[in-house]
Amino acid sequence: MRNTKIYLSLFMLLLVQIVQAQNELDSYLKIAAENNPGLKAKFSDYMVAMEKVPQVTALPDPQVAFSYFISTPETKVGPQNWNVSLTQQFPWFGLLKKQGDAATNMAKAKYEAFENEKSNLFFEVKTTYYNYYFINKAIAITRENLSILQTFKSISLIKIEAGKSTIADELRVEIEINDLENQLFLMLDKKSTLQVKFNNLLNQEVALLAPENLAQDEMPFDKQITLDSILLANHTIKSIDFKMDAFTSKEDVAKKMGMPKFGVGVSYTSVGKGTSTMALSSNDNGKDILVFPMVSVSIPLYRKKYSAMIREAQYEQEEQTHLKNETKNKLTTIYENITTDFNDADRRIALNSKQAELAKKALNVLMISYSTDAKDFDEVLRMERQLLKYELEKEKAIIDKNAAVAFTTYLLGR
Secondary structure, rough: HHHEOOOEEHHHHHHHHHHHHHHHHHHHHHHHHHHOOOHHHHHHHHHHHHHHHHHHOOOOOOHHHOOOOOOOOOEEEEEEEEEEEEEEEEOOOOOHHHHHHHHHHHHHHHHHHHHHHHHHHHEEEEEHHHHHHHHHHHHHHHHHHHHHHHHHHHHHHHHOOOOOOOHHHHHHHHHHHHHHHHHHHHHHHHHHHHHHHHHHOOOOOOOOOOOOOOOOOOEEEEEEEEHHHHHHHHHHHHHHHHHHHOOOOOOOOHHHHOOOEEEEEEEEEEOOOOHHHHOOOOOOOOOOOEEEEEEEEEEEOOOHHHHHHHHHHHHHHHHHHHHHHHHHHHHHHHHHHHHHHHHHHHHHHHHHHHHHHHHHHHHHHHHHHHHOOOOHHHHHHHHHHHHHHHHHHHHHHHHHHHHHHHHHHHHHHO
16 A cells, blocks of 8 residues: 555656646747747748738829920910829729739748748757757766766776786776766767757757656557648648649739720819910810810730730649649658657667666676676676666657657647
8 A cells, every 4th residue: 555655656746747847848839939030030021921912902103294384385265384184093803802812822821831930940849858858868877877887897896806806807897987988978068069959949048957757749549630630731731722822813913914904084284364366255265174084095915925924823823733742742751751750669668668677687687696706797798788778779769759749740730
């Protein structure tokens, strides 16, 4: 009963540590989303695209013309002093809307690129966090193995003093210790590099703390459903779809640009008092002239330009269709590889956990054997190396498994 309570307490403590680690990772993701300069640049690119929408949906600026007559032409109602006219051009029906649709869909494609950048940023933050966890575990495991070797060295020195061993045994242990210490220094350098990388991803200095234990993430249960979701929700696919819609609207724009344009305007002419007999006898002598409306039509005669614009939009649609199919094929292959990596990591976790336990037991037996009769020295060193390998491989498999899940999450556009 007492042992059950102890195990339950340990389990609850482990669960609390895992939840705290996840909360900590979530807070890092939030900081990265708010501060990463590359992500901000992508969002600015989207905002630039959005500002194009009001530009392409606005009517052309109205044209104002003013004429001042130096030599005033005489009319039957008097001399003309100056003339001013205002004209507004109108494109073919629906052209502005289609231009707006094209610009809006291109902006949506930019937004999907921004979301893809965010998902990729989250993946990088997660994997850097996992690697930081691994390097800390590797440092702890290496130091533990150094402690084992130091104990083994002490035993060998006692055996040498007792005349039951040679100085060669102590030297060989020293060689192993030196190799491990060199590996430890390299790990410490990598830890510092990962801290710098993590700070750069967040664009902020944080006190990165590695969790004591890392929860093992799991893949979604149904493989085919997950793949179908990837092919629907992936931001690259969605961006291609919006570009396809934009180029469809662009084709409609090209067709409508080949249609006539209309202009409507008004003209006002200032007329002075006439002195001619005709002007003096007219009731409209000196009366200004207002002409409304003035109507003009612009006829696009050069059809090659508009035909080329239509073909261009059609080729762009064809390009996006091929690109979408190619992207789907790549995503399917990538997901298949990620699933393989996940299953392999899961198996390696179980295998190396089991092997590490067996290696510990074997090492203890060999250490006792060596301390009593100075036998199995080579086996002790070999088993110590195996123990280090299995413990490191187990931790590496855990982060490989979590990285596979993180990349699947990225493919799902989350």
